[in-house]
Amino acid sequence: MFRFWEKYSVSNVRVTSGCQLSCGFCDLWKKEPEISELSRLITTGTYYDVYPRTRWVNLYGGDPFMYDDLRFILSFYQSEGVKVRLWTNGVVSLNAVAEVADVVAEVQVYIPSVCEEDYGLVTGHGSIQEVRDAIRMFKSEKVAIGIHCPVSDSNIGDLPDIHDFAYDLEVPLVFHRGKVSLLNKEQKRLLSRYRRVKGVGVRVDDSLNNHSCKALPTINTHFLACLWDDLVFRCRNQNLI
Numbered sequence: 445m446f447r448f449w450e451k452y453s454v455s456n457v458r459v460t461s462g463c464q465l466s467c468g469f470c471d472l473w474k475k476e477p478e479i480s481e482l483s484r485l486i487t488t489g490t491y492y493d494v495y496p497r498t499r500w501v502n503l504y505g506g507d508p509f510m511y512d513d514l515r516f517i518l519s520f521y522q523s524e525g526v527k528v529r530l531w532t533n534g535v536v537s538l539n540a541v542a543e544v545a546d547v548v549a550e551v552q553v554y555i556p557s558v559c560e561e562d563y564g565l566v567t568g569h570g571s572i573q574e575v576r577d578a579i580r581m582f583k584s585e586k587v588a589i590g591i592h593c594p595v596s597d598s599n600i601g602d603l604p605d606i607h608d609f610a611y612d613l614e615v616p617l618v619f620h621r622g623k624v625s626l627l628n629k630e631q632k633r634l635l636s637r638y639r640r641v642k643g644v645g646v647r648v649d650d651s652l653n654n655h656s657c658k659a660l661p662t663i664n665t666h667f668l669a670c671l672w673d674d675l676v677f678r679c680r681n682q683n684l685i
């Protein structure tokens with residue numbers, strides 16, 4: 445009973461607009477990063493003057509790994525009994541993963557492509573191998589983890605590879621498409637088949653997030669929490685995780 449209500453107690457906290465990547469469709473990396481005052485609020489005991497008291501926090505950016513005091517704020521949440529769902533592009537070093545693995549409840553990784561060449565072209569830096577290694581390490585540290593992929597006309601042909609990527613890593617996968625989508629009927633039917641046959645979550649996003657990572661799904665926290673539980677349930681049924 446408690447767990448059911450717990451997932452509806454969620455707040456969204458953007459820690460920084462800074463990012464280690466420079467995706468072609470994003471402006472954030474071109475600007476001076478906006479950095480939140482989270483660590484100051486925590487140190488001065490004024491966090492709850494600004495943010496609500498919730499059971500869960502969606503922590504996002506830019507990329508939260510660009511925030512210098514990430515471990516400090518994650519430790520704060522843990523000491524308060526708050527679970528953190530951390531949204532990242534996954535281009536993080538294994539040292540960075542090791543530093544936060546014991547203080548984060550859940551990690552959600554968004555990826556635009558799993559093709560080595562395409563990945564670098566889209567994101568400007570990093571490699572899909574780094575993302576794969578980071579996911580493996582989070583898994584080995586027993587951190588719950590999921591993969592999210594925005595789907596558009598330009599990457600619809602990559603869905604089999606993206607599915608294989610997640611399947612090989614034994615990680616739940618969610619495809620996202622915009623409400624006003626350029627996908628044709630056949631492409632939408634293809635997405636539905638992934639949901640029905642392969643247990644992939646399919647999410648229709650309302651709109652893009654302003655001032656945050658453009659690859660990040662719209663964070664409607666209630667919906668995402670339900671989707672996530674449902675997805676994990678279906679993946680377990682199919683022995684994927």
Ligand code: SF4
Nearest residue numbers: 463465467470657658
């Ligand atoms: S879209 Fe997201 S991952 Fe890409 S540069 Fe912008 S903030 Fe970084």
